[in-house]
Amino acid sequence: MYMAKVVGSVVSTQKDPSLVGRKLMIVQPVNSDGQSVRHQEVAADSVGAGVGEYVLLVRGAGARRASQLDDGIRDVNDCAIVGIIDRFDK
Template sequence: MAKVVGTIVSTQKDNALIGKKLMIVQPVDINKENIRYEEVAIDTVGAGIGEYVLIARGAGARIADSGENTNKKSVSDCSIVGIIDRFDS
């Protein structure tokens, strides 16, 4: 779980990132306290700054970024895969 804290604009990037929305996310715990450090994530769901989101890392992030096209190259190690409407602790 993370909070979207910013966006990234990059004009020079790997071809696999062309057309992808890059966001800065801050992982948080169940109390919405920051944990670890900020990360760059590919947004697959249209999240906005200030929203709490579900993130996937590693192979899960690459699968989310590639969609149904399993032959498509992905350089993602972190993807936003859901927008959290609410959560209870």
């Protein structure tokens, strides 16, 4: 799992069927001090996160499992928001 801050959203009217109805958010990975690390990326939101919130991300197979559909449609998702961080305790 990774930590990130939601910094924006992406609007895409033409996309793979497995992404229809999902919010696509721009996330900036961060460390436990809230400082940016690496580059921004797009994540499918499964928890209703908003811009400015710190979130938990999963990538790869974890992201596909987090947003798996029951209707047999393959899931192309490679990065998913699976939690909203309330605080960092160190």
